[in-house]
Amino acid sequence: MTSINDTSIYHLRLSSLSNRERQVAHKILEGLPNKSIAAQLFISERTVKFHCANIYRKLEIRNRSALMASYFRYLYQPETTVAKS
Numbered sequence: 051m052t053s054i055n056d057t058s059i060y061h062l063r064l065s066s067l068s069n070r071e072r073q074v075a076h077k078i079l080e081g082l083p084n085k086s087i088a089a090q091l092f093i094s095e096r097t098v099k100f101h102c103a104n105i106y107r108k109l110e111i112r113n114r115s116a117l118m119a120s121y122f123r124y125l126y127q128p129e130t131t132v133a134k135s
Contacts, residue, residue, distance in 0.1 A: 061124075063109050063110070064109070066108050067104075067105060067108060071101050074087060074098060074102065075105050075121075077090065077091070078102070078105075078114050078117055078118075079121055084098045084099060084102070102114075105117065
């Protein structure tokens with residue numbers, strides 16, 4: 051179960067990505083290979099790999115599968131409510 055603290059930490063990590071890293075991450079989540087990502091974003095395949103490495107480091111994950119899994123956990127986490135005191 052994901053806690054509020056886990057969610058806020060993940061959100062902070064996501065906000066640490068540059069605009070280009072977010073673009074690359076979205077293309078990865080679409081299931082595109084590096085070559086297609088490079089072509090669509092008008093960058094080299096090596097640059098895509100560089101952005102991938104930065105994304106994985108900043109999100110503290112190891113690969114595309116982990117990116118997809120963490121993204122869907124983030125999206126589909128149960129809604130939490132704050133109890134009034």
